[in-house]
Amino acid sequence: MKFLDLTKVYIRSGGGGGGCVSFRREKYIEYGGPDGGNGGRGGDVIAEAVDGLNTLIDFRYQQHFFAKNGTPGMGKQRTGPDGDDIILKVPVGTEILDEDQETVIADLASLGARITLAKGGNGGFGNLHFKSSVNRAPRRGNPGQPGVERTLWLRLKLIADVGLLGLPNAGKSTFLAATSNARPKVADYPFTTLVPNLGVVGVDGAEFVVADIPGLIEGAHEGRGLGHTFLGHVERCAVLLHLVDGTAQDVAEDYATIIGELEAYGGVLAEKPRLTILNKIDALDADERAEKKAELEAVAGPVMLMSSVAHEGVTDVLRALRSQISADRLRIKKAETAEMAPDEDDTWHP
Numbered sequence: 001m002k003f004l005d006l007t008k009v010y011i012r013s014g015g016g017g018g019g020c021v022s023f024r025r026e027k028y029i030e031y032g033g034p035d036g037g038n039g040g041r042g043g044d045v046i047a048e049a050v051d052g053l054n055t056l057i058d059f060r061y062q063q064h065f066f067a068k069n070g071t072p073g074m075g076k077q078r079t080g081p082d083g084d085d086i087i088l089k090v091p092v093g094t095e096i097l098d099e100d101q102e103t104v105i106a107d108l109a110s111l112g113a114r115i116t117l118a119k120g121g122n123g124g125f126g127n128l129h130f131k132s133s134v135n136r137a138p139r140r141g142n143p144g145q146p147g148v149e150r151t152l153w154l155r156l157k158l159i160a161d162v163g164l165l166g167l168p169n170a171g172k173s174t175f176l177a178a179t180s181n182a183r184p185k186v187a188d189y190p191f192t193t194l195v196p197n198l199g200v201v202g203v204d205g206a207e208f209v210v211a212d213i214p215g216l217i218e219g220a221h222e223g224r225g226l227g228h229t230f231l232g233h234v235e236r237c238a239v240l241l242h243l244v245d246g247t248a249q250d251v252a253e254d255y256a257t258i259i260g261e262l263e264a265y266g267g268v269l270a271e272k273p274r275l276t277i278l279n280k281i282d283a284l285d286a287d288e289r290a291e292k293k294a295e296l297e298a299v300a301g302p303v304m305l306m307s308s309v310a311h312e313g314v315t316d317v318l319r320a321l322r323s324q325i326s327a328d329r330l331r332i333k334k335a336e337t338a339e340m341a342p343d344e345d346d347t348w349h350p
Contacts, residue, residue: 003195005156005233007059011118014042014067014083016144019124022075023137034137036073036127039144040080042120043067046087049108053091054198056156067118070144073126083120090154093236097153105152109159109236117152121145155232158196160211161325163234165262166243167254168215171279171308173197175243176212178308179318184212191215196233203318207331211237218257231265239324240274241317242300246292247283252299273324276300277317282307 017039024032045067065088071080096106096117106115124142131138164172168190176182180199185192197212213230234240242258244251255276262270278296281289289305296303304320306313322330 003055004057004060005055005158005196005230007056007154008063009059009088009152009154010064010150011045011088011152012066012149013045013118013120013147014069015147016040016042016121016123017070017072017080018143019126019129019141020073020075020078021127021139021141024076034127034131035075035077036141037075037078037080038126038129039073039123040070040082041123042070042144042147043083043085044116044120045118046085046114046116047090047094047096047106047108048087049092049094049111049113050089051092051111053089054158055091056094056154058089059154067120067147069147070120070123072144073123073141077126077128080123082123085120088117091156093157093159095155095157097155099151099153101153118148118150121147157236158198158211158233159209159236160198160234161208161238161329162201162210162321163237163240164210164212164243165234165240165258165274166215166279167217167245167248167258168192170215170243170245170254172212172215172243175241175279175306175308175314176210178311179314180210182212196230201318201321203315203322206322208322208325208329210241216258216261218261231262231269235267235269237272238326238329239321240269240272241321242274242276243279244276244296244300246278246280246289246305251278251292251296255296255300275317275320275324276303277306278303279306279308281305282310282312 019039020036022036024035065086067086068083070083073080092111094108122145124144126141127138166172173184173186173193176184176199179201182197182199184197193214199210200207201210211233213233244255248254278293293303306317
């Protein structure tokens with residue numbers, strides 16, 4: 001499935017049906033009077049966050065969404081049926097922006113969240129509505145209100161607990177592949193990862209979601225490389241995992257490059273809790289490890305050592321990540337198992 005996280009859609013709600021001008025015509029009834037019904041209401045355009053989607057690819061092949069119009073009123077005091085609503089099913093974490101791509105209309109960050117993007121027009125009144133003691137035979141009916149037409153942008157920000165950061169070839173995809181069932185592309189050349197990847201990681205009976213995004217390079221905020229296109233996918237993360245390639249010439253400079261890009265991106269991304277990891281230590285001897293760690297700690301503070309390939313220090317890193325994630329975001333296997341297990345008092349006895 002192709003990954004798509006930004007798309008434009010055109011929506012229009014349904015127009016209301018017109019009111020009916022009609023009079024009762026029956027044999028032996030001299031004064032039948034008005035009996036024109038009201039028009040039906042137009043359908044709404046609604047966006048809903050649903051489970052099972054992680055991309056906006058469906059909106060590449062259909063960008064126009066028009067709700068049904070209301071049916072006009074009819075004689076014999078019959079009101080026209082309302083138009084059917086149309087629901088845009090989007091992944092959890094989708095932001096809905098106005099046409100300027102800046103004004104946020106809604107943020108569907110939870111499962112089942114809904115918002116009405118365009119309300120349908122009200123139906124018009126039939127002539128029965130205008131009947132009064134001084135106007136016994138009105139010959140007027142209102143037209144229905146027109147629908148609302150809008151152009152909107154859908155922007156997906158993946159829901160994850162941990163976001164991976166680093167330069168290209170820092171070992172982000174290797175870490176994700178070593179700790180989860182995700183199978184991102186891993187190769188020895190830059191920009192192997194072109195789209196974000198998600199993986200579910202488990203440690204000590206708890207599970208959390210890790211998001212891997214394409215690597216950043218210096219000048220990404222100016223459009224170099226893949227730029228900041230995918231940084232929005234780690235905005236919702238509870239903690240950031242910054243991987244630094246231990247085999248690089250200057251680990252301190254590599255660290256400063258990523259931090260500078262986070263600050264240039266703006267928002268709260270640079271202020272999020274962050275763990276700094278010196279990766280690929282399997283390629284370093286003891287003296288090189290100590291030297292690289294000292295250089296990195298001079299600019300980054302506490303640093304952990306890890307090798308995803310050799311699985312060295314991985315468990316300690318996962319435990320450190322778990323401690324930074326709030327309990328309400330973790331999925332605890334032990335608690336779920338306890339809830340599913342029957343109580344001793346509830347067991348059946350012959």
